[in-house]
Amino acid sequence: xxxxxxxxxxxxxxxxxxxxxxxxxxxxxxxxxxxxxxxxxxxxxxxxxxxxxxxxxxxxxxxxxxxxxxxxxxxxxxxxxxxxxxxxxxxxxxxxxxxxxxxxxxxxxxxxxxxxxxxxxxxxxxxxxxxxxxxxxxxxxxxxxxxxxxxxxxxxxxxxxxxxxxxxxxxxxxxxxxxxxxxxxxxxxxxxxxxxxx
Numbered sequence: 001x002x003x004x005x006x007x008x009x010x011x012x013x014x015x016x017x018x019x020x021x022x023x024x025x026x027x028x029x030x031x032x033x034x035x036x037x038x039x040x041x042x043x044x045x046x047x048x049x050x051x052x053x054x055x056x057x058x059x060x061x062x063x064x065x066x067x068x069x070x071x072x073x074x075x076x077x078x079x080x081x082x083x084x085x086x087x088x089x090x091x092x093x094x095x096x097x098x099x100x101x102x103x104x105x106x107x108x109x110x111x112x113x114x115x116x117x118x119x120x121x122x123x124x125x126x127x128x129x130x131x132x133x134x135x136x137x138x139x140x141x142x143x144x145x146x147x148x149x150x151x152x153x154x155x156x157x158x159x160x161x162x163x164x165x166x167x168x169x170x171x172x173x174x175x176x177x178x179x180x181x182x183x184x185x186x187x188x189x190x191x192x193x194x195x196x197x198x
Contacts, residue, residue: 001121001134002106011037011129014101016072016094019081026070027129029092032186034132034156035068035125036149039101041109041117042073043083047140048120052087058146059091066184067153074099074117109138124152127160162186 005011015025026037038055040048052071059069069091075083080095102108102118109119120137122144133152137143144152158164163171163183174182181187 005105005131005134007131007133009131011123011125011131012104013129016096017077019077019084019093019095021077024092024094029070030068030125030127030129032127033066033068034127034153034160035070037123037125038071039107039118039121039123040071040073041115041120042075043079043086044115049087051143052089054146056088058149062153065153065157070094072096072101074102124149124156126156132156
């Protein structure tokens with residue numbers, strides 16, 4: 001992994017095709033929310049499939065917790081779509097057969113010249129693509145557990161949500177004064193936030 005991909009740094013805002021062929025930027029997929037970014041080998045890898053299956057329940061929690069998840073692999077668009085539906089995932093999967101991410105981050109898995117995948121990583125991102133934590137998943141147990149990701153998302157949410165502790169001094173007064181921008185959805189109409197969801 002590139003030496004500048006560390007906690008507190010800004011993760012590159014890659015633009016790739018999703019599982020439907022639509023071009024998507026990471027920043028647009030993230031919006032103003034915390035995000036879990038999974039960089040995987042692809043649908044051929046049983047470890048990646050098992051990881052995605054394990055993330056299904058967490059993703060349901062992330063949706064109600066206003067967090068995002070994105071998976072990127074070196075699969076083609078059709079393989080990406082098949083992988084996503086095969087594990088029953090409902091978050092965006094991005095296709096990178098040209099290996100833009102792999103090359104840019106210097107994470108080619110040189111031990112697999114047949115598939116030429118990325119070394120699996122999971123990156124937990126604060127809003128604005130700020131890196132909170134990086135997990136190296138070359139070995140399956142190097143990948144974060146669902147509970148570790150819950151803890152990471154709790155820490156990131158606590159940091160980026162001004163109304164995290166609704167009992168904090170002064171918050172009720174702000175609410176009573178009509179200063180709703182201090183409360184989710186932070187100055188946006190709820191209908192706007194629904195339009196941002198995948």
